[in-house]
């Protein structure tokens with residue numbers, strides 16, 4: 053494959069991670085081609101991904117072939133290594149740590165409200181089934197759309213428990229979304245992006261989940277429009293930032309980040325962190341499910357080995373910090389209830 057060939061990937065408009073990566077590629081001006089669909093429909097010379105997740109990327113290999121890769125977080129780092137300019141990762145290690153944490157929260161926690169709102173309430177469920185059916189094929193006839201919608205809805209409704217959404221946790225999930233949009237709205241009133249006047253991978257991760265919560269699914273969209281209408285404009289603009297010319301001093305400094313992002317870190321400490329910690333202990337003990345408390349409500353869900361890795365990665369990131377950056381991050385995590393992230397990984 054020639055270096056000028058576009059980077060190809062399968063994605064779906066209803067997939068927050070597909071949207072995250074498409075917006076990142078547009079901003080970074082990396083030649084790309086999104087194929088709306090599923091890797092199961094790929095031409096025979098396309099390799100199969102190890103796990104069937106969207107987006108699935110096809111990177112050229114040295115021998116002229118292709119390799120199928122999933123998981124947006126490492127792909128975003130790989131794109132930083134392979135393409136220079138218009139970086140979406142701040143060079144300051146303190147900011148980069150905060151960015152990784154917020155990206156992880158967006159990818160792994162905000163996806164809970166996203167999936168929950170999509171399938172928990174009847175009105176959202178009725179909308180999502182049809183939306184998903186037509187994203188697969190906009191030319192579907194009505195009868196097939198109806199039966200596909202019914203099949204999707206049944207499957208996804210039955211999988212709500214996987215992300216921890218059930219009648220007991222619904223209140224905690226919904227309250228966390230409402231607090232999050234209020235925090236984001238405040239942050240975006242002061243700077244265009246989380247880390248200043250240029251976007252970071254964390255912005256694209258938040259954007260990806262918000263494309264669904266804020267633009268697609270009726271209940272969370274109505275909440276956003278009522279309480280934080282600024283966010284609708286932010287989502288649409290973040291969709292295509294190819295015309296933004298970032299400047300080096302577009303990033304805020306560490307001192308600004310510490311104060312500015314404190315409410316978000318405190319929110320992470322109340323929601324995502326307890327889940328990460330309880331999940332990791334349960335994974336270590338070989339348990340099939342875990343129970344914890346989120347803002348005073350009981351939270352039970354099946355263990356998720358991938359999240360044990362997320363916690364270990366965040367701790368490794370912390371342990372690789374040195375000098376002033378390490379001290380500053382430690383103090384910030386301590387002040388905002390995230391000190392568990394400073395523990396050593398064995």
Ligand SMILES: N[C@@H](CCC(=O)N[C@@H](CS)C(=O)NCC(=O)O)C(=O)O
Pocket residue numbers: 066067068069070104105106107122123124125159
């Ligand atoms: N950690 C992955 C997650 C990707 C992911 O979970 N994709 C979802 C759609 S948004 C998926 O393909 N799910 C397949 C399924 O649920 O069957 C990433 O960041 O790319």
